[in-house]
Each structure stands twice: as structure tokens, then as C-alpha cells.
Amino acid sequence: MALTVPALGLLALLCLFSSEPVQAGKVLVMPVDGSYWLSMKILVEELSHRGHEMVVLVPETSVLIGKSANYTTKYFRVPYTHADLKANLDNIEKNAFEKPPKLTDIVENLGNLIQETGFDVLLTDPFLPCGTIIADSFSLPAVSFLRMIPCLLDVEATQCPSPPSxxxxxxxxxxxxxxxxxxxxxxxxxxxxxxxxxxxxxxxDELASRYLQKDTTYKEQLSHGAVWLLRYKFTLSRSINCAKKGPLTKELEEFVNGSGEHGFVVFTLGSMVSQLPEAKARELFEAFRQIPQRVLWRHTGPVPENAPKNVKLMKWLPQNDLLGHPKAKAFITHGGSHGIYEGICNGVPMVMLPLFGDQGDNVQRLVSRGVAESLSIYDLTAEKLLVALRKVINDKSYKEKITELSALHRDRPIEPLDLAVFWTEFVMRHKGAAHLRPAAHELNWIQYHSLDVIGFLLLILVTVIFVTVKSCMFCFRKCFKKTQKKKKE
Amino acid sequence: MALTVPALGLLALLCLFSSEPVQAGKVLVMPVDGSYWLSMKILVEELSHRGHEMVVLVPETSVLIGKSANYTTKYFRVPYTHADLKANLDNIEKNAFEKPPKLTDIVENLGNLIQETGFDVLLTDPFLPCGTIIADSFSLPAVSFLRMIPCLLDVEATQCPSPPSxxxxxxxxxxxxxxxxxxxxxxxxxxxxxxxxxxxxxxxDELASRYLQKDTTYKEQLSHGAVWLLRYKFTLSRSINCAKKGPLTKELEEFVNGSGEHGFVVFTLGSMVSQLPEAKARELFEAFRQIPQRVLWRHTGPVPENAPKNVKLMKWLPQNDLLGHPKAKAFITHGGSHGIYEGICNGVPMVMLPLFGDQGDNVQRLVSRGVAESLSIYDLTAEKLLVALRKVINDKSYKEKITELSALHRDRPIEPLDLAVFWTEFVMRHKGAAHLRPAAHELNWIQYHSLDVIGFLLLILVTVIFVTVKSCMFCFRKCFKKTQKKKKE
Structure with a gap:
């Protein structure tokens, strides 16, 4: 099932679920820290609003996972690796003398918690294995909430056919x-x-085997997940979330409205990169000087003295609100998954500068649909950027195609957040979803591809041919001998 | 997409679709006559209620497709085959002297109709090819509404992977x-x-090629269908429809309530078979005489003089209303798709007597889930029926498992009828659903299975091995010669 979750503020259509009374349940949440948590948090809060008791397991050194009135947090100590220690110079002294807790420490604490609370389901992001292993260990059905896992392990683990052709x-x-x-x-x-x-x-695999005290792999553990809530769609056809557009500040509103008929361009490279090498930045300023549009740029690097007047630099941009403005003409982006969906939702053509990770793939898929132009960051020049920018702004086909894509993307029978809530509650109501587990899991690779069957049938075929040929040859020889004998006689 | 449609009276959750304004559109419907029409009619009427103009193409000799205030009907003449003529003795005279209309006659009429009306979508049951061919001919996007097509042509046409393993x-x-x-x-x-x-x-295939005047196949035509609304699920996990239970007549209510704590058994063999061979019927009466339950039996055959008192014979049974009664203990059925879903919806264990078609498959899937017992109609005896009946009634696991299956079956995020309406309207809004068409359609069988890639890689591997071996042998020979020369010297 490809289920997806919106970013912000979608209204819950409670009438949807009125057919089946929803009993308040208990949900154990094992998140992955960082940006992974941001979208899971929305589901956690929604489930809390619907009356479920939410307990979130938080590592002591959490970056983003904070407390909330909507869920209980349980902290657990984390053993630092040597690399972490080195990176956290300030903490060296404190940690060097502290014995790192063992996995069993966490388990013992958890064991008590789970026995006391009696959870119905575990919600986890399987990008890290802890949640999945805990689910198996305490026989809790798991809901896997996933944006991405390396080497398509999710596809492998769910036995979902995905022909490389x-x-x-x-x-x-x-x-x-x-x-x-x-x-x-x-x-x-x-x-x-x-x-x-x-x-x-x-x-x-080794961790899972050691901890669960049986010979297992992470893939095997993942395959027991009751339901997968996927926050991606590789076809870019229908997916994730369109956040509601909020109002702009007075200052921004004035700036973008002042752009007149030419409109404005939004330029960000995601949360990771806010500063470009000076030479690159100079090329960009040069390009922006030559366009009639105004530019909003998330940039914290040095600014040249003669920076063009049509460019406004900011430390942070309300990206979605800006893209939702009717005067937004183009979006210069690195092609991260959040950015591209905001571009699609708001129907703004893009100029893309992929940096790393899945961004190259995202960019190619948008370029192939005729809604974006792609540039390499390595040999970016003012001239190249200008050509691409003018193309997506002036060639009307880009705007037409992204408007079409946007309409397809937003048109769906049920809101993703409601779907995510429904399936989580479904797992709680039915204590898992064993009936949705394909029988393919009971087959090995050879059986799955019917190679044993094909081999067996080929063997029979070869045997039949062999026996037939041998028999024919035998008969032929007999006949031949007789003929020879007769001839001799 | 596996979308399914309920049989009767499901409330439309209109709020679902409020996000996207639904413009009234024009829908051309090419149904298949008989029971196929009964479920499509529900969707047609629902679309009409939502303000769409519905035009249903009806063959002149239609069995079940009648007029309605909810849709316009357009009749078309049908050429009778020789077999039909023989069967319809009464019509022979009339038809023998009438020139059968050509396909082009229908087309010409249709052409005018379609040009005048400007349809947005064609709704058809691809069990028969007319609708699909008309869709291609007039470039209308097609919504395929299907219960079953022989040899899994739908799976083939949609390129849906379905490993035989x-x-x-x-x-x-x-x-x-x-x-x-x-x-x-x-x-x-x-x-x-x-x-x-x-x-x-x-x-x-020949018909499609001739009529569309291009080299094509029916499978190819089907592959262009925008959306498939499937009224089946081979896993029997989640599917079709649970109709609302209606009230029983006073007479029936008295009869079933009179059964006391033992409850009653419902027995039908579908709409096709209401009369059993006398010997079989006698065995059944004998079995029913020996159970404490009352029996409601759809039976029109001869009744033995000493028929047991606990059996009530009827020409027609309100099957779903009876199965929904709390005293219903077991359901003896032939395993047709309608019956089994009524059994599942109401959570009544079954004794199954498969007759033909897909019934054998249906039965096996229910038996494997521990919610039914299967008997062969050919060697059915009172004893065998008694054993099976007592098993499903007295062994509590049958009731428990069917209650569980029923809960899973009824628990879904959106009603099937609403989903069917949504996707039909989706196709109308976006003039098709080209973005949902997998790229697999552009590959042939060899490409789809990557056999060309595997072959090419094998060729390279073999070449590399060959060249390596040859090179080694060449070197080896040279060295060997030198050594021999040296030795000789």
C-alpha cells in the first residue's frame, strides 16, 4: 500500500471513520531523529487528537524530538561511538568516564514499560532498525512509516515485484x-x-540476530511489518502532501507585489545548504541582474557590493507560502523531496540544481515530464542559469504541464493523513494485518521466480527427448541391421 | 487499482469529494447484459444522482437492462447468430426475413450521438469487447468495470505482475x-x-482490427483503459460489498425465531439452480431431519411425503436478510461470488457445494481460512452433509474465524461505491489517466523480463571468459614451447 502523509494542517474528515467505532488504543512510537521525525510527528499528533495514548521513545541526545502535550516521551540512554565522541569535543570528559549503557538496559526498561502499558501497535521509521526489532521482541504489530531506505530494502522485504525493465x-x-x-x-x-x-x-542483521537470540536478518524482520505507510511515489504521479498556503509577512508581500507583471523567482537549496562558494554566488547574482523578475534567495554567504536591486536575500524563506503566491514564476531548487512536492502542489515550474542523495533521480523525473530544467552545480554559469530560467518562465508549456501535474497530484479520494490514521487504527483493531501479508514471504528466491518448477519441467522435457531419441536410434539401428542382414543374405 | 462496488443502499459520503468541485459531465455506458449489469447499474445510478448525464447503450434484445429515470437509454439493433435463431424459435419467422444490421450501422448512429453529446468518459464491462473498441474509435477515455474475464486477460492487459509461484x-x-x-x-x-x-x-482481435482499421488486439485495446474498477479480490481479504440487512416478513421472522437456541440454516444454490435431482434432494431431507436447527431452503423440486417439519421450502429467499439474522448458524451454498460475500459480511460459517465456474476456486479459499467445509455434489450423502454441517455449527473455531474475516472485510477507509465514483470522475476531470499507465506497456515480453539484457550480459561474460582462456592458453603454449626449446638445448 502506498500511503502518504501531508505536511501541515489538513482537516481530518472524521465522518470517514464513523462506520467502525474507534476504541482508544495505545501506540508505542520509535522515531528516527532529524527530518524523519518532522512528518511522523504529524501522524503522532493526529492519532493523539483522536484519543489514542501515544508514547514516543526519544534518545537522550535527540536533536529534534521534543516534548509535547500530545504524547508522552520516554528517554533512553544511547551509547556513543568513538566518532561521536570525537565530534562532540565538549562532551569528551563527561562521557569518557561514564559506562555506556548496554542494549539490554534499554530492553529491561522497555520491558517494564510495555508490560505496564499494554501497547496495541508500534509506529516506527524503519530507516533505523530499533523499532522493528522491538516490535518483534515484544510481539507488537508494526506500522512502518517510511520515506526512503537504502538499496530498496523495503521493496525487497515486502516482496513487491519491481522489474528492472x-x-x-x-x-x-x-x-x-x-x-x-x-x-x-x-x-x-x-x-x-x-x-x-x-x-x-x-x-x-547481526544486531537483530544477537538481540532477538535467533538467526534472522533485518529484511526478515521488516517483512513482518503489518502495514507500510510510504511517503514516496517513484512515478511522481500521485503522492504526499500539499500544505495549506499561509499569509506572507507585510514586508514580503510588498516585495513580491512590487514585482509587477514579471513576477518573482524563489531560490533555495534546502535546509542543508544556505551558503554557496563565492564564485558560484557571483555567477548567480550576475544572472539575476539580467532578468526582469524579482528574486527571493535563501542565502547567508558574502554579498558582493554591487548586488542587483531585484534580489532579496534572507536567512529563511516561507517557501510554500511564496510558491503559493500567484506571482511566483519559477522555483530554483536542489530537488529535495519536500521542495519538489511544494513546487508541484503550487504549480510552479522549476530550475533544478541537484546536489546529492535522491535529488538527481527526482530532477530527472521532473525534467522528463517537461516541468523543469536541470543544471549541474559544478559548471554553473550566469549564462546557463539565464537560459534555463528564461525557458521555464517564458515557454508556456512548462507552466501548462506543471499546472496539469499539480491537478493530478492534488486530486485523490482520501486525504493521506486520514489514510495513515486509518491504517494505523486498522492494525490496532485487528491486532496486525496478517491477511495482507503475501504468501510470497514463504518462498525463497528460486521458488518465487519458479526456477525450480522451470528446472523440473526442463528436466522432464530433456528426459523425454533423450528417451525418444535413444529409442528411435535403437529402433533405427535394429531395422538397419536387419536390412543389412537381408542384403548380406 | 482494486476498487469494488457495493450491492445495495450504501450512503454516499459526499463530503469526501468536496475538496475538488465536481463538474457535471457526460458518461457513455456500454454494459454487458445479465447479472453483469446489476452491479454496474448501481454505479450508473449513483453517477446520475451526482449530476452527470448518463447514456446507456442497450441491445434491442436486452434481458435485464431496462429504462430508468436516472439515465437515458439508446437502443441498437443486434445481428443474431444462427444458434440464437434456433433457440428463439418464435422469432425465426420475423428475423429470417430481416437483414441483420452491420457493425457500421451501429457506428454511424453512435458517431452522430457522440458528436452531438460530447462524452467525457466511457464506462464499460470489458467482459465483452464492444465498449473498449468504441472508446478507442471515438478517443474516449475508458473506465473498465470488471468482475471477471477469462484467462486473466485483465492482468495481462494491465501488465500487472502476477508470479505463478x-x-x-x-x-x-x-x-x-x-x-x-x-x-x-x-x-x-x-x-x-x-x-x-x-x-x-x-x-x-480480428473484430477490433477490422473495425478500428489497424493491426491491433483486444489485449492492446484493453491496455489503454484509463482506470479499472475490479469487483474481485483473489485473496478474499478485502473486497466488494456488504449490503444493508432488511427486515424479514412476519412469516419468516416467526419461523426463524421459532428455532430457539439452535438457530437456523440457510440453503441456496444460487440463481441458476433451484431444483436438485430427486435422489440428491432425498439425501438432503434425510440430513435435515437429523439436526436440531430449522432449515430455509430455496427449492422448487418435488417434495417427499414425509418431509421433515424443520424444513421450510421457498421459491425465493431474502438471502442477505436471513444471513444477517442473529440466529443464522450456517449457510449451505454453491460458492458463487455474491453468496460468499454475503456469508462473509454477515459472519456465517458455510458448507459449500461448488457446481461450476469460479466456484471451486472460491470454495478452496474459504476452506483454507477455516471458515467453511466443502463437499462434492457428485457423491453427496446425508451422512456427509450431516458431518460437515455439525462441524461448522458446533466447532466454535468456524464462527470465530468467520467473525474475524467479516470484520476485516468490512473495515475500509472508503466505501467502494464512493471510490468507483471518484475514479470515474477523476478520469472525466483529467481526460483520462495517462500518468497511471505503467511504462511496461512499451516493452515486449523479452524486454519486460529483461531477457535481452541478461542475454547481452551473458554474451559479454562468455566473450570475456573465452578471450581470457584463449589468451592464457596462448601464453601457456608459448611458455611451454620456450621451456621445451630450452630443455632441448
């Missing part, structure tokens, strides 16, 4: 339509992924 | 869990299906 792999940058050489690369990538998975998750 | 084929009677010999049979059946499809639809 039209399902592009990570980092290939291909779309579902591939040429023969591209299909070769994609197939090799699929084989490579399988090896990568084993290598990458070897330690996780 | 865990997806059972028609008429095998297997579930998703198969032994090695069963997998062999299922794989052979899958291969056989592919040949069967070609043979079975050869005339349809």
Missing part, C-alpha cells in the same frame, strides 16, 4: 522509460543493490 | 500457498492461459 533504481537518474543501455545499467544496479543490501545491513 | 490461476482451486506439485500445475496453467487467451480472443 521499467522500475528505475536509486541514483541512476532514469525514468520508467529506458533505452537498452539504460536498462542494462538499471539491471546491473538492481543486482548491485542486492549485494549492497547484504553488505550495508550486515551489522543490522 | 503464489498467485493461483483460475480453475486450479489453489490458494496463495502451494506445494511444489501444485506450483507445477499452476505454472503450466499460467502458460496454458497465455495460449488460451490468444485462441479465445482471436475473433475479438
Amino acid at each position: 521499467f522500475v528505475p533504481r536509486f541514483f541512476t537518474g532514469y525514468t520508467d522509460k529506458m533505452t537498452f543501455p539504460q536498462r542494462i545499467e538499471n539491471t546491473l544496479m538492481a543486482v548491485f543493490d542486492a549485494f549492497l543490501c547484504r553488505k550495508l545491513f550486515a551489522r543490522t | 503464489f498467485v493461483p490461476r483460475f480453475f486450479t482451486g489453489y490458494t496463495d500457498k502451494m506445494t511444489f506439485p501444485q506450483r507445477i500445475e499452476n505454472t503450466l496453467m499460467a502458460v496454458f492461459d497465455a495460449f488460451l487467451c490468444r485462441k479465445l480472443f482471436a475473433r475479438t
Whole structure:
């Protein structure tokens, strides 16, 4: 099931669930810290609003997972690795003399908590394995809430067919339509992924086996997940969330309205990159000087003295609110998943500068739909940026196609947040979702692909041919001998 | 997409669709006559209630498709085959002298109708090919509303992966869990299906090619369907419809309430069979005489003189209303798709007597879930029926498991009728659903399975091995010669 969750403020259509009375349940949440938490938090708060008791397990050193009136937090100590220690110079002294807690410490505490509370379901982001392992250990059904896991482990673990002939792999940058050489690369990538998975998750497999005291793998553990709530769609066809547009500040409103008929351009490179190398930045300023549009740029680097007047630099941009403004003409973005969906939702053509991760793949898929232009950050010049920017702004087909894509994207029978809540509650009501588990999990690779059956049938065929040929030859020889004998006689 | 449609009286949750304003559109409907029409009619009427203009194409000789205030009907003449003529003796005279209309006659009429009306979408049951061909001919996006098509042509046409290792084929009677010999049979059946499809639809392919004046197949035509509304689920996990229970007549209410704590048994063999061979019927009466439950039996055959008092024979039964009664203990059924879903919805364990068609498959899937017992109609005896009936009534696990299955079946995020309406309107809003069409359609069988890529990679591997071996041998020989020379010297 491909279920997706909106970013902000979607109204819950409670009437949807009125057919089945929802009993208040108890949900254990094992999140992944950082941006992973931001979207899971929305689901956690929504479940809390609907009356469920939410307990969130938080690592002591959490970055983003804070307390809330909507859920209980339980902190657990985390053993630091040597690398962490080095990075956190200030903490060295304190930690060096402290014995790191063992996994069993966490388990013992958890064991008490779980026995006392009696949870109905565990909600986790399987990007990290803790939640999934805890679910197995305490026989809790797991709801896996996922944006991405390396080497398509989720697809492998759910036994979801994904033929490499039209399902592009990570980092290939291909779309579902591939040429023969591209299909070769994609197939090799699929084989490579399988090896990568084993290598990458070897330690996780070992951890799961040691901790659960049985011979198992992380993939195997994941395969027991009751329901997967996926926050991606590789076709970019229908997915995730369109946040509601909020009002702009008076200052911003004045700036963008002052752009007149030419409108304005929004430029951010995501939460990770706010400062560009000076040479690159200079090229960008040069390009912006030559366009009639105003530009809003999330930039914290040095500003040249003669910076063009049409550019407004800011430390932080209300990206979605700006893109939702009718005067927004183009969006210069690195192609992160949040940014592209905001661009699609608001129907703004894009100029894309992919930096790392899945961004290259995202960009290719949008370019192939004719709603974006892609540029390499490595050899970016003012001239190249100008060409791309003028193209997406002046060639009307970009705006038409993104408007169409936006309409498709927003048109769905049920809001993603409601769907995510429904399936989490479904798992609680039915104590798992064993009936949705495909029987494919009971087959090994050879059986799944029917290679044993094909082998067996080939064996029979070969045997039949062999016996037939031998028999014929035998008969032929007999006859031949007789003829020879007769001739001799 | 597996979307399903309820049989009767489900309330429309209009709030669901309030986010996207629904413009009144024009829908052309090409139904299949008979029971196929009964469920499509529900969708047609619902779309009409929501303000769309519905035009239903009806063959002149229609059995079930009648007029309605909710939709316009357009009749078209149908050419009778020789077999039809023989069967309809009364009509012979009239028809023998009438020139059968050509396909082009229908087309010309339709052409005018379509040009005048400007339809947005064509709704059809692809069990018969007319609708799909008309859609292509007039470039209308098609919504395919399907219960079943032979040899899994729908799966083939949509390029939906369905590995024979865990997806059972028609008429095998297997579930998703198969032994090695069963997998062999299922794989052979899958291969056989592919040949069967070609043979079975050869005339349809020819019809489509001739009529559309291009080289095409029915499968190819089907593959252009925008959205499929499927009224089946082979896993029996979540599907079709639970109708609301209506009140019983006073007479029936008295009869079933008079059954006391033992409750009653419902017995029907579907709309096709209401009369059993006398010997079989006698066995059944004998069995019913020996149970404490009362029995409601849809039976029109001869009744023995000493028929047991606890059996009530009727020409027609309000099956769903009876199964919804709290005193219903068991359901003896032939395993037709309507009946089994009524049994599941109401949570009544079943004794199944499969007769033909997909019934054998349905029965096996319920038996494997521990909610039914299966008997062969051919060697049915009073004793066997008694054993099965007592088992499903007295062994509590049957009731528990069917209650569980019923809960799973009824628990869904959105009503099937609303989903069917949503996707039909989606196709109207977006003039098709080209973005949902998998790129797999542009690949041939060899490409889809990456056999060309595998072949190419194998070729390279073999070449590399060959060159390496040859090079080594060459070097080896050279060295060897030198050594020999040296030795000689």
C-alpha cells in the first residue's frame, strides 16, 4: 500500500471513520531523529487528537524530538561511538568516564514499560532498525512509516515485484522509460543493490540476530511489518502532501507585489545548504541582474557590493507560502523531496540544481515530464542559469504541464493523513494485518521466480527427448541391421 | 487499482469529494447484459444522482437492462447468430426475413450521438469487447468495470505482475500457498492461459482490427483503459460489498425465531439452480431431519411425503436478510461470488457445494481460512452433509474465524461505491489517466523480463571468459614451447 502523509494542517474528515467505532488504543512510537521525525510527528499528533495514548521513545541526545502535550516521551540512554565522541569535543570528559549503557538496559526498561502499558501497535521509521526489532521482541504489530531506505530494502522485504525493465533504481537518474543501455545499467544496479543490501545491513542483521537470540536478518524482520505507510511515489504521479498556503509577512508581500507583471523567482537549496562558494554566488547574482523578475534567495554567504536591486536575500524563506503566491514564476531548487512536492502542489515550474542523495533521480523525473530544467552545480554559469530560467518562465508549456501535474497530484479520494490514521487504527483493531501479508514471504528466491518448477519441467522435457531419441536410434539401428542382414543374405 | 462496488443502499459520503468541485459531465455506458449489469447499474445510478448525464447503450434484445429515470437509454439493433435463431424459435419467422444490421450501422448512429453529446468518459464491462473498441474509435477515455474475464486477460492487459509461484490461476482451486506439485500445475496453467487467451480472443482481435482499421488486439485495446474498477479480490481479504440487512416478513421472522437456541440454516444454490435431482434432494431431507436447527431452503423440486417439519421450502429467499439474522448458524451454498460475500459480511460459517465456474476456486479459499467445509455434489450423502454441517455449527473455531474475516472485510477507509465514483470522475476531470499507465506497456515480453539484457550480459561474460582462456592458453603454449626449446638445448 502506498500511503502518504501531508505536511501541515489538513482537516481530518472524521465522518470517514464513523462506520467502525474507534476504541482508544495505545501506540508505542520509535522515531528516527532529524527530518524523519518532522512528518511522523504529524501522524503522532493526529492519532493523539483522536484519543489514542501515544508514547514516543526519544534518545537522550535527540536533536529534534521534543516534548509535547500530545504524547508522552520516554528517554533512553544511547551509547556513543568513538566518532561521536570525537565530534562532540565538549562532551569528551563527561562521557569518557561514564559506562555506556548496554542494549539490554534499554530492553529491561522497555520491558517494564510495555508490560505496564499494554501497547496495541508500534509506529516506527524503519530507516533505523530499533523499532522493528522491538516490535518483534515484544510481539507488537508494526506500522512502518517510511520515506526512503537504502538499496530498496523495503521493496525487497515486502516482496513487491519491481522489474528492472521499467522500475528505475536509486541514483541512476532514469525514468520508467529506458533505452537498452539504460536498462542494462538499471539491471546491473538492481543486482548491485542486492549485494549492497547484504553488505550495508550486515551489522543490522547481526544486531537483530544477537538481540532477538535467533538467526534472522533485518529484511526478515521488516517483512513482518503489518502495514507500510510510504511517503514516496517513484512515478511522481500521485503522492504526499500539499500544505495549506499561509499569509506572507507585510514586508514580503510588498516585495513580491512590487514585482509587477514579471513576477518573482524563489531560490533555495534546502535546509542543508544556505551558503554557496563565492564564485558560484557571483555567477548567480550576475544572472539575476539580467532578468526582469524579482528574486527571493535563501542565502547567508558574502554579498558582493554591487548586488542587483531585484534580489532579496534572507536567512529563511516561507517557501510554500511564496510558491503559493500567484506571482511566483519559477522555483530554483536542489530537488529535495519536500521542495519538489511544494513546487508541484503550487504549480510552479522549476530550475533544478541537484546536489546529492535522491535529488538527481527526482530532477530527472521532473525534467522528463517537461516541468523543469536541470543544471549541474559544478559548471554553473550566469549564462546557463539565464537560459534555463528564461525557458521555464517564458515557454508556456512548462507552466501548462506543471499546472496539469499539480491537478493530478492534488486530486485523490482520501486525504493521506486520514489514510495513515486509518491504517494505523486498522492494525490496532485487528491486532496486525496478517491477511495482507503475501504468501510470497514463504518462498525463497528460486521458488518465487519458479526456477525450480522451470528446472523440473526442463528436466522432464530433456528426459523425454533423450528417451525418444535413444529409442528411435535403437529402433533405427535394429531395422538397419536387419536390412543389412537381408542384403548380406 | 482494486476498487469494488457495493450491492445495495450504501450512503454516499459526499463530503469526501468536496475538496475538488465536481463538474457535471457526460458518461457513455456500454454494459454487458445479465447479472453483469446489476452491479454496474448501481454505479450508473449513483453517477446520475451526482449530476452527470448518463447514456446507456442497450441491445434491442436486452434481458435485464431496462429504462430508468436516472439515465437515458439508446437502443441498437443486434445481428443474431444462427444458434440464437434456433433457440428463439418464435422469432425465426420475423428475423429470417430481416437483414441483420452491420457493425457500421451501429457506428454511424453512435458517431452522430457522440458528436452531438460530447462524452467525457466511457464506462464499460470489458467482459465483452464492444465498449473498449468504441472508446478507442471515438478517443474516449475508458473506465473498465470488471468482475471477471477469462484467462486473466485483465492482468495481462494491465501488465500487472502476477508470479505463478503464489498467485493461483483460475480453475486450479489453489490458494496463495502451494506445494511444489501444485506450483507445477499452476505454472503450466499460467502458460496454458497465455495460449488460451490468444485462441479465445482471436475473433475479438480480428473484430477490433477490422473495425478500428489497424493491426491491433483486444489485449492492446484493453491496455489503454484509463482506470479499472475490479469487483474481485483473489485473496478474499478485502473486497466488494456488504449490503444493508432488511427486515424479514412476519412469516419468516416467526419461523426463524421459532428455532430457539439452535438457530437456523440457510440453503441456496444460487440463481441458476433451484431444483436438485430427486435422489440428491432425498439425501438432503434425510440430513435435515437429523439436526436440531430449522432449515430455509430455496427449492422448487418435488417434495417427499414425509418431509421433515424443520424444513421450510421457498421459491425465493431474502438471502442477505436471513444471513444477517442473529440466529443464522450456517449457510449451505454453491460458492458463487455474491453468496460468499454475503456469508462473509454477515459472519456465517458455510458448507459449500461448488457446481461450476469460479466456484471451486472460491470454495478452496474459504476452506483454507477455516471458515467453511466443502463437499462434492457428485457423491453427496446425508451422512456427509450431516458431518460437515455439525462441524461448522458446533466447532466454535468456524464462527470465530468467520467473525474475524467479516470484520476485516468490512473495515475500509472508503466505501467502494464512493471510490468507483471518484475514479470515474477523476478520469472525466483529467481526460483520462495517462500518468497511471505503467511504462511496461512499451516493452515486449523479452524486454519486460529483461531477457535481452541478461542475454547481452551473458554474451559479454562468455566473450570475456573465452578471450581470457584463449589468451592464457596462448601464453601457456608459448611458455611451454620456450621451456621445451630450452630443455632441448
